[in-house]
Structure formats: C-alpha cells, structure tokens
Amino acid sequence: MRTTSLLYLYSLATILSLHSCKDPICSSGRDFITLESLMEEMVSVESEPCFPAPVFTTKHVSSYDRRSVIPGTPSWHANRDNTGFVRYEANNGRVEKVLFDEEGPGVITRILTTGGSDGANLRIYFDGEKEARIFIPAYDISLFPLDIPEGLLYKHEHYSTTQGSSFYYPLPYAQSCKITADNVDRDYFFHASCRKFLKETKVQTFTLKDGEALQGKAQKISEQLMHPKNYAENPEIKESRLTAHSSLRMELPDGEKAVRSLSIRVSEVGSANYISLMRSLIVKISFDGVQTVCAPLSDLTGAGMGAPAVRSYYLEADGKGYSELRFVMPYRRKAHIEVENISENSANVKIEACISAWKWNANTLYFHAGWKQENGLETNRGLDYNMGTLQGRGVFKGDMLSLYNHCPRWYGEGDEHIWIDNEEFPSHFGCGTEDYYNTTFAPIHPYFNPFGGAPREDDEASRGYNTFVRTRNLDIVPFNERLQFDFELISWDGGQVDYASTLFWYGDPETKMTNISDSKEALYVLPPAIYTEK
Template sequence: MKNDNSLKKVRFKYLILFTIFVNAACTSQEYQVTVTSLLEEMLDREALAKVDKYPFKSLQVSSYSRKAVAPDKPGWFDNADAKQYVRVDTINGRKERVLLDVEGPGTIVRFWSTWHAHYFSNGTLRFYFDYSKSPQIEGGIDDLISHNEYVSEPLSKRVSAFLEDGGVFAGNNLYFPLPFAKHCKITYQQATEEVDDVLYYHINYRKYEKGTRVKTYQKGDWESEKYKSLIGRVNAQLNQFPPDDLQNEVTSMTRIVKRGESTVILLEGSKAIKKLSLKIGADNLSQALRSTVITMEFDGKPTVWAPLGDFFGTGYKISAYQSRYSTVNNDGEMITYFPMPFRESAKVTLHNYGKEDVELIKFDLHSSPWHWDEQSLYFHANWRLYSDIETAEKKDVNYVTISGKGKYVGDVLTLFNNSYEWWGEGDEKIYVDEEKFPSHFGTGTEDYYGYAWCSVVDFDSPFIAQPIGDGNRSPGISVNSRWRMLDVIPFDKSLKFDMELWHWGNTHMDYAPTTFWYGTKEAKAKEFDHVSAVQLPVKHADKFEGESFEVKEMTGGEVLTQAFLSYEWSARNHLYWKGIKKEDTLETFFYSEKDREGKLEAVFTHAPEYIILDMYLNGQRIFENLDLYSDSLNLKKYTVDNGYIKKGNNTVLLVAKGGNKKSPKADQLGFDYLKVHQ
C-alpha cells in the first residue's frame, strides 16, 4: 500500500506539472488580441453591429488645456491646447516629454497630431511597451505618424495640407493598432531645447478588462515580412469603393415623392441591410437634401431620423467623397455601408417635408440573412440643428445624449459659417457612463475630424472626410465627418457628446450634427425628430468659389485646390490649373439654388507663370484674351454688366490661349470666385 500511494503521489505530481506546462503553452499562443486580430477587426463591418468580443473602455489623452477642470470653473473653454504633457522624464541625459503613460492590457488605436511649422523642430517619438527601458518604436514624429513607409496610406496619412512651408500645416494621422499587455508610455523629444515645440496631439486607446490576453507589439513588427502582406491587404480593402464583399438581395423603388408625402420599403425576416443607395432630383436640390428625411424602424423600434444629405455626409450640397462607411458619387448617388441588422422586420421611409416634389431616381436596399443573437445591436442615426446660433459667447453644444447600452461609431457636422473668421476652435467632450469629467477631451473641432489649422482644402479617407470646406474661413458651407473603426466608444449606461462652439468671430451660424451609433432595444437618444428644423430654408454664400467647382472634363494639365494661410484669396484658396498647354480646355460646373442676374464679378490670380485665356459661362464667352501675367502674385477683378447665373447647374469653360510675351512658357492659372451683385 505504501508503495502504491507513493507511486500515485509521483504520478499526481507529474500530472500537475504536465497540466501547468500545457496550460502555459496554450496561454502563450492563444492570445485574444494581436496586431493581426485588430487589423482583421478593422475590416469587419459586421463587428460594428455586435457587442465587442473582448470588452474594453475607449479612452483618450490629448494636449487639451489643463486649465479646464470643470464646467463651472474658470478655464473650461481655455484654448492653450499645445505643449500640455503628463510630465518630462530625463533618460540618458535627454528630455522626453511624456504624452501618455497607462497600464495595460490595451491598444493604441489612433494617433493624431499637428505642429506649428515655424515653431517646431520635428523631434523624436518613442513608444515603450511593458515597462521596457528601451523603446520598441523610435523615429521622427512625422515619419512615424503620417509618412510611415511600412504602414503606408490610409493607415498612415497626412490630410488637408496647406501648400506653404512644404505642406507641414496639416493633420497627421496613424491608425495602425499597437497592442500592449502590461503598460505603454509614449514620449516626444525635441530636436533642440532652444525653443519649445508647439505640438498638439490626441491618442485614442482601448483599455481591456483585466485578464484579457494581449500580444504586445514587438520591435520591428510593422517592418517584418510577417505583416507586410496583411498591411497591404488591409490598406487595399480600406480603399476599396465599393467593397467587394457584398452579395445581397436588392429591393428597389423609383417614384415621385410629392410635397408632404412619404414612401416606404419594408423588409421581413432575420436580415441585415448591408448597403443603402439613394439618388434624388429636385428643382431646388439643396433644399431637398435637407427637407427630405430618411427614417428607419427595426423590429418596430424607431432608430433613425435624419435629412438625406446629412445622413450621407454631404450636407445640402452634393460633393463627391469616399469613406469606409459612406460615399457620394459625382452623379449624385449617395451610399452607406453601415450594417443594419434586425430580428423580424425593417421599415425604411423617405418623408418629403419640403415645398417641392422630389424625384426618387434611385432607392436600393441591399440585404442578406443575419443570425440575430444577444450580441446583435440596432443601428441608430440622430440629427439636430442649431439654427442662427450666436457665437459671441463660447458654449458647449450637444451632439447627442444617449441612455442605455451600445457603441458610438461616427458623426457628420454640417454647418453654415456667416463670417470670414474660423469657427472651429472648440474641443470635443465625450462623457461615458455618467462620467463627471469627459474621458475624451480634445483640442479643436478640426483636430477631432483629423485635419488642422482651419484648412479649407477638401479631403477624404476611409476614416475622415471634408468634402466641403467652403465655410472654414469665409461665408459658406462646411461638412466634416469621422467614421470610427477601432476607436468606437462602447457604453453600458449612457453617452453624452458635447462640442464647444468656439468661433473667432461674433456672428451667427447654422450648426447641424448627425450622430451614428448602435444600441440594444432599450437604448435611445434624448432628441429624435425635428420636422420644423428641416423645413427652414438652407443658407448659401453669395460667392461661387472656383476651388469648389466640379471638374467635368479637361484636355490637359492638372487641377488642384491651392491654399495658403497667409494669402488673401476668398476662403484662403483658389482653383489652381497647372501644366497647361496652348488650346487646353478645362470644363467645370457649379450649382446655384436660384437665378441670379446683375453685375457679374470674376476674380483671378495673376502671377509670372500665368497664361492668357478665354472664359465661357453656360456656353457664352464672357471674357476674351484675359491676360493673367504679372511680375508678382496678386488678385484682380473682372466684371460683366449683364451677368446671369441660372438656377441649377452652371458650366464654366476655360480655354488656354498661350503665354504673355514676357512669359511665353506660362503654364498655370488661378481662379478665385464668381459673384453676381444683384
């Protein structure tokens, strides 16, 4: 017996050791969160409509002014949003300014930054993971964030750059996920200590529940062959419009929706809408984009109420752009790819609250089967308008207030600025689950949307877009959007999103946010329908900016939006046509919401390399042999006494006639704007 018991003890001992060994081996391999899993999640649209597999909190650190401590305390709207760091560490004699210092497990999911070109040394950024004394990532901040040769676009991208100073006045964005198991510290070392760098930053990160197994990013991962093909595939799919993974049943409708009427598409079964495509026509298309409202009900629950243009991220002016979840084409087709699942039924309705009939040229719902379970969430979109809001006093404007459980996935801001001053100094303040102080506190509205320096340059990417920036520095419309992937914000009880209205000028403006989120059946937004607001006349500027013209056809050269903060073009930019040869033509068009008749004014840029041209408006030549040569950069107005711009689309044709005798090789022109004085 004694020998048998001893043998059993030995066997039991080895069994325990074997079990520990096997569990350790499995644990070391069965990571829940890795670079690979995160990149695959980024591509998984359906994951948006489900409770996250591994629960996490979405958090943000930024260089927001530390004077902001509470809404009822001085400094809440302070604008000193640069050079705000956690602390300064001295490591091997070098001063490293700490941007972030957090415990794991977690993942860095977004890094945005910008800097003042004249007060910046382009120093070194370092990432330290899991208490390592040496950085796993080290390099110039510009090289790592927006010009990362290993990550490449769109995961690493600079947007909306002004062309002066080499284009460094821009938003710099990195979306490559950087997971860590225990700890993460990010520091910045200036190239020189003579002058403090004017650095702004946001870092969004996930904090997972304790025990979540995360494989930490290893030095050189994004450079390795292991990830090269994966990164290439992710970038390719993010840039793919439309996506290639849609094999759906299509339900279609075309008809005239008369004023005051509605039209409905019903779907039954356990399905998900995977793509929604719409195109409308109207005498006043701008007003129709605001006064035609899309609503949705899933399983009898109303979840969506928004004007068409705002819902599709183009405001009340069709302007083409492409993003991961929303796209607008040049022909006016508007598309969204948000997955919208339901257990039993879906009802999608278009309401015409305007004064004119609307032609429904295209209305397609693409759907496919969906296995509804306790992880599935309902799609929501909410819109509200702050009409003629005063800007003299800084204030927090509410985007949305939500009660219940869900996740926040994006937003669109459509506004009309009635001033030549910048409107967007205000910071985002996002409160999750009844927080007293927001877990997301930013440095400016433009920074939240991924660009910087009140840039008027249009841009798009899978993550962010500015299809219209006319109102950033002059009277006009601007539309900004942000589509969240790994930086979605989960909430269990509530979410409140406020944005500061912080305008340089004392004026009035229209301010209309549209928010997108998913939630359980019990989750709901505090504000929902706003019929009277969509019936208000939309506002337009009295100028037609050349850079906002849509290119219809050209026979040579290249068209760009050229922008400089320091030059007095209207809206700080103009249409720039370069590489022109004699007899080249450029045909563009623009939309006017009404007939305009009176003295027509056209403003062109003059410069040494600028050509002679003829200009046609709606087929009629209004200027012949217009010589844009000058020995210095300047602007000049040209007028026509009996000018006419018609309601609807107007064409502008520019015909190159060659160069001035003083500049026979001239190959450029700049066109600022058109205006009719009525």
C-alpha cells in the first residue's frame, strides 16, 4: 500500500520536475493560502486546467458504516451509514463524538450534515485549540455564524424535516482541524472533504474576523457561481444538416489557445425523435492529435437519458436542443470538434466554440470526458458499479449518473468509493448516492445548484428515469497514476438498474478512461418513462 506520505513525495517530485522546465507553473492557489485566495480560486479560469501547485492530496471523511473494512466481503456493503465516527473525546466537561480530525496544513472544501437537528451541536476546532472557534447549534451547518451566500450553501429539498445542507465555503487551517458533535447518544450523517498539503505549505487559518471582512467578496463569488457569464469572444461556428450516419467536423484556430465555451444547438428534429437523437449525437474532441472527449451529447452536458434541462456553473442545457459546456479546454497547437450522428434520424446541428489565447504552462492539462453504459445491473447482490477508472495523471472534475430504475423503489443506498493511485482502501468513502449528489433523501423533484443537481426525476418513488450530476470546484481530486470511482449497488427492494456514467477530468494527453463503452451502446432502446402525479 502506498502511504499518504509517499504520495506526497511522489506529488512533490512531480511538481519539482515541473519547476525544472522552462515553462512557468500555473498555480491553483497562492504560495500563501488564505480564505481570500481560495475564494478567488473558485472562479479562476487560469487555474482550472492545471495540476495543482502547491501540491495537495484529498480525503473524504464521512459517517459510513465502519464494518466496511475488506472489499468483496459481505460486510463491505454494511449500510448503517450514520454510525461511523473517529472516537469519543472529553472536552471542557463534555463528552463529544469526533467526526473529523485531520492534521494540517489543509482546507475543508465541502461539509454535509443531515439527519435532524434536535439535541446536538457542531463544534469546529482549529490548530489544537482547547475550545472550539466555531459553534453551530442544532447540528445544522447552514447555521454557521456567518452569512454564507446561497451559491456556497445549498439547503436540501428535505431541509424542513432533516436540516440537510451542503456547505462549500472553504475553511483553511495551518496545523489541524477537528469537528465534533456533543450529543453522543445520537448517530449522525456527516461528510467532510479536505485538501491535505505538504507540511511546509503556508496556510492562514480561518477566523470569523476574516470571514466578516470578506463578506462582499463571498457574495460576488456566489453570484458568479450561480449566474456564470458565457465567454462570447472570437466565436468559431460551423453548422450543417446531419442526415443518418453523417458527421460535422470543425477545425479550430492553430496555436496556443483555449476553448472558453462550447455550445451545440440541435434543431429541426421531430419531438418523437428528440430523446433518442440527443443520445445518438456523439461528441468527439481532439487536442494536439489526441482524442480526449467522446460521449453522447445528452450525457456530455449532464442531462443524461431524455436530455432534460440542466443549470449549473459548468454545464447548461435548455431541454429543447441547446447545450453548453463552460469547462476551459486549452491546447498547444491544434484542435477539432466533431459531432457524429449514429442514428437513422436527421437534424440541423450548429457548433459554436468561443476561443481565446492561452499561455501553456508546465502543469497545464487537457480536458477529458468519457462515457460508459451497463444495463441489467443487479442490486443487493454485493456488487459495485464502476462509474469509471482513469489511468494516468490528472484532476477529477466531476461526473454524471443517468439511469433507469427497474426496482420498485429507491435504488441508491450504495456508497461511493473513490480510490486514488494505489490505495488498498478508498480515501473517499461516502454514505449513499443521495448524499454524494447533495440531497438528503431520494429527490422528489429536479433540483440544481452551482455544483450540479438532479436534472431528471420522473417518479417520487424513484422508479424509472433519474439523472444526477456533480461537478467539483475546490473539492477536485488530483491523482498521479490512477483513479477508480465505484458505487455500491444497493436498493430498498432488490431488482435491476440500467446505469450510464460520464466522467469529467483534466489530464495529460495519455490519461484515459480505461473502460469506456462503444458509441453504439447509445443506440440502446430506452424503456418507456414512468410518470406519477406530482
């Protein structure tokens, strides 16, 4: 097993080797990491496609069932996911459950709390302090003692009964951070994601005073995340009528440049063919002679089966044929975009890519996306669904899960496991599909936030079609050799599911998703939709 310290050394060696190059290093933060620099990074286009400098690894701490110890054994899918914690501890006359305890320097990038608020409080301790700097009443992270703007705090659909919230306001610390709950007679659903820096990295620990001074900046960042502005300069446009089994290819300008926004508009298609056609248009993008993107249009934009509307910071679709990606996509010499129609239907297709000059640095990465589909997966049989496995070096940026649920009710009890490099146990282990995608229980309506949402939910019992999408901001996951992302296949009643997944990442040109599906899998005839009265 490769230890965390060895991973740090490996990552440090990577960055040091990059420093020896003639090109400069683009930074995902500053030499001195502060609350302000982290806020700026959240909307920084320049740091987006870079391997991180200063280097960090990531970890996800949750309340998952601690009986899950050995993959492949019956206890691996243990499902009492509100029971896990680090230890009991005595603090100032109180007994507290320690939910999170990490040595620094680091940054908490995401917190999720849910499960009801009666009789418990959260405390956050920084740098070994004896009394907590942050006190949060009622086990409700949305009651953080600052006015956290809407774009950095998402209250879940069931907030009124469970107080479930996702908190994306960064909390940096120089030495350590500990989070506790003070009612030890209760169990808690809890998530916290963090960056772990090398020990020499300089980080300024969060204070409420700093937060208050930066309220205006936080509000501006929130507005940018919730209402992203499209880059519209230097558009390259190509359009054509795509008949059956034809394609449209657009060459981009040569030189060090970047695609700053990419839109694809599909029109003049009959309503009866819209759903199947949006999945049968395969988007392929090549940078500097290497194809790094291949996925159905509906899935590439986070909409999934049925191509409904999407609204988030990186992905947007109107559910009527217009789709847009706002991931920055740099290249050094040349690039082209192709849309291939693998169906028997026809439609007008218009590609528009807005281009800017770009300075290619030693740790600049290419944008990638890969897609796969598996049908007839059995739940409650001790199996995991592999969302995707990435081989090479890169930064994981997000994913989409689109599915048809043949089970009578909820299918998503399974936890996520993300294995980084050569881990023998996943450093990211969650509490269920719903929490991974920022909702306390199974959604009963579509919902959106800057970091994704649920574009499709046809039935309040979770039967039929569902789509989830999550894109990552400060909670990106760097990897040096490999990243494997699995979901446990656990449903309430047992049965089958059809899953399709798309992964988004930045990586070296040779970094690849090892188990993509053939594009022809997108011709799979979708089952009829299930609708109930809302």
